[in-house]
Amino acid sequence: MTNMRAKVRVGSCTPYRNPETGETVNETLRFHGVAKSDGPYPADGSDENNTFSKFSPSVDFSIVVANPALFGNFSSGDTYYVDFTPAA
Template sequence: MTKMRAKLRVGSVIPHGANHELVTFHGVAKSDGYPADGADENNTFAKFSPSAKFDITIANPALLGAFEAGDTFYVDFTPAPK
């Protein structure tokens, strides 16, 4: 059972040598204004999670180069066994 879903945007991808990348994600927000009725998915996510930052160092060769600044992703938080 998912406890929470976040929508994150890639802020930067920084290579660290040939085998690692640091990918930084931020919470979404619409940069060019919202419609008058506020009906925008990014607005809804920003309302309930107004600030988010997530950094991950990737060493999986299959994922190197898979993330680009500006890409957006849903991130589901699902409890792991204790």
């Protein structure tokens, strides 16, 4: 398998709290593939999101984060690169 890079956007970030303490115990992050949302792509196709959406037109995944150091660090609309590299 070769390496692959995807560009994704946070669709939602849902915290789950302990009902007794109100403390966040984890967050579910939902990601989607990027697409241009502020008008049409340039005619020459030079927009980076256009390139990523062309080669991975449908991306949808979620991650449950249980690391307290990461709580509150993701917001809807943020974009990230996700790299897929074979594990040894």
